[in-house]
Amino acid sequence: MNVYDTLKERGYIAQVTHEEEIRNLLEKEKITFYIGFDPTADSLHVGHFLGMMVMAHMQRAGHRPICLVGGGTGTVGDPSGRTDMRKMLTDEIIEHNCNRFKDQMRHFIDFTDGKALFVNNGEWLRKLNYIDLLRDVGPHFTVNRMLTAECYKQRMEKGLTFLEFNYMIMQAYDFMELNRRYNCKMEMGGDDQWSNIIAGVELLRRKYEAPAYGLTFTLLTTSEGKKMGKTAKGALWLDPKKTSPYEFYQYWRSINDSDVKKCLSLLTFIPMDEVNRLSSLKDEKINEAKKILAYEVTKMVHGKQEAEKAKEAAEALFTGQGTLENAPTIKISTEQLNGKLLNILVTNNILASKGEGKRLIQQGGISLNDKKLNDVEQLLTAADFNDGFCMVRKGKKKHYRLIFK
Known part of the structure; x- marks a missing residue:
C-alpha cells in the first residue's frame, strides 16, 4: 500500500x-x-x-x-x-x-x-x-x-x-x-x-x-476535542524522569472508550483490521483494548522491560494479581511518621495543595488501604503499614505505595 x-x-x-x-x-x-x-x-x-x-x-x-x-x-x-x-x-x-x-x-x-x-x-x-x-x-x-x-x-x-x-x-x-x-x-x-x-x-x-x-x-485530541496528553502535572513527557513509565502506561490505560480507536490507529503499528476489532469491543471488554494500547505505546517509548513493569504494577493494583514493586512508590521518613496524612501527600506531590486534598476528602476521593478518608486531620501511623507499606488511592485510578522502613 x-x-x-x-x-x-x-x-x-x-x-x-x-x-x-x-x-x-x-x-x-x-x-x-x-x-x-x-x-x-x-x-x-x-x-x-x-x-x-x-x-x-x-x-x-x-x-x-x-x-x-x-x-x-x-x-x-x-x-x-x-x-x-x-x-x-x-x-x-x-x-x-x-x-x-x-x-x-x-x-x-x-x-x-x-x-x-x-x-x-x-x-x-x-x-x-x-x-x-x-x-x-x-x-x-x-x-x-x-x-x-x-x-x-x-x-x-x-x-x-x-x-x-x-x-x-x-x-x-x-x-x-x-x-x-x-x-x-x-x-x-x-x-x-x-x-x-x-x-x-x-x-x-x-x-x-x-x-x-x-x-x-491531525492533532492528538479526545473525542470531545480537548488536547490529549495533558495530566495534572502538565504534559505527558517521553522522559521517564518527568513522567514515569507507570504514569505513562496508566494514562493510556485510562482513556475514554470513545478514544480507543484513534489512539490505536495513531500511536501503534497494530494492523487496522485488528484496530477495528479491538475498538469495536463493548463494555468491560474494551478494557482489553486499552491494556494493549497502553502496553504498545509504553513499549515504544520506554522499552519492553519498562512496559512489562508498568503492566504488572497496574494488574496488581486493579486485580490484586502481580507485583506492586513497580507501582509509584513514596518513601516515608521517620520524621514524617505520625504526621498529618494530608500534609505528607502534599509534600510528596501526590496532591497539588492542601485545598485539593480537603476537597477530595470531602468528596470521598482519597482512600488509605481501601478505606475512604473522612478526616482531614487523620495521622499516618506505623499501624497503617502492613509488611512495610500501605496504599493510597487518589480518585478512581491513581494508586501510590507508601513504604516505611
Whole structure:
C-alpha cells in the first residue's frame, strides 16, 4: 500500500497542499521530507510522539526523514496557538534541549547509514545577514497575506511582536535551505503549522519553481476535542524522569472508550483490521483494548522491560494479581511518621495543595488501604503499614505505595 494511503487510513492526514501530486510522488519516488521540533523543553512530549509516528511510517516505506531541531527558530518562539509570547530561552538551554531531543528521537527513527538526518536550523539562521534575508525572501511575502494566517490570529488581541512576526519567514527559509542542501521536497507538521507550511511551499515554488509540498497531521485530541496528553502535572513527557513509565502506561490505560480507536490507529503499528476489532469491543471488554494500547505505546517509548513493569504494577493494583514493586512508590521518613496524612501527600506531590486534598476528602476521593478518608486531620501511623507499606488511592485510578522502613 502507498504510504499516503496508509497515513490516510490510520487518520493521520489533516490537510495537504497538492493531494494527487503528493500521492503519486510517494508512490513513484523515495523522497526526503522534514518535520521541525522547536526545543522549548528538555524532553519531547506525546504531541511530538505523533510526529515521530508519521516519520516512522514514512521511513518504513523507504522515504528519508529530516528531524529538524530549532536551534535558530527556538530563539524566537512559534506564535502558533498562543495567546501570549513564549518565554525567551538562553542559547545554553536551547543547545541542551536540542541534544536531549536527539537522544530521544533515536528510539523511534533509524539514523544509521544516512537513513535519516538530524539537522539544527541554527546552522544557517544564526549566520543570516538581515539585509540579505530581506532581499532574498522578502519580495515573496505580503504582509496582508501573513496577517490572515491562523498562527497569528490569537496573538493579535494582545499584540503580535515583530519578533514573532518573523517566525513564519524563518520556517519558510528552513524549507528552502533543506531543499538546497538535501533536495527536501516535503514539509510535514501538526495541523496548527498549516500557515507556516504553506509559506515554505509557496516560497520554493515562487522563487525556484521547485516541486514542494506540505502535509499536516491531525492533532492528538479526545473525542470531545480537548488536547490529549495533558495530566495534572502538565504534559505527558517521553522522559521517564518527568513522567514515569507507570504514569505513562496508566494514562493510556485510562482513556475514554470513545478514544480507543484513534489512539490505536495513531500511536501503534497494530494492523487496522485488528484496530477495528479491538475498538469495536463493548463494555468491560474494551478494557482489553486499552491494556494493549497502553502496553504498545509504553513499549515504544520506554522499552519492553519498562512496559512489562508498568503492566504488572497496574494488574496488581486493579486485580490484586502481580507485583506492586513497580507501582509509584513514596518513601516515608521517620520524621514524617505520625504526621498529618494530608500534609505528607502534599509534600510528596501526590496532591497539588492542601485545598485539593480537603476537597477530595470531602468528596470521598482519597482512600488509605481501601478505606475512604473522612478526616482531614487523620495521622499516618506505623499501624497503617502492613509488611512495610500501605496504599493510597487518589480518585478512581491513581494508586501510590507508601513504604516505611
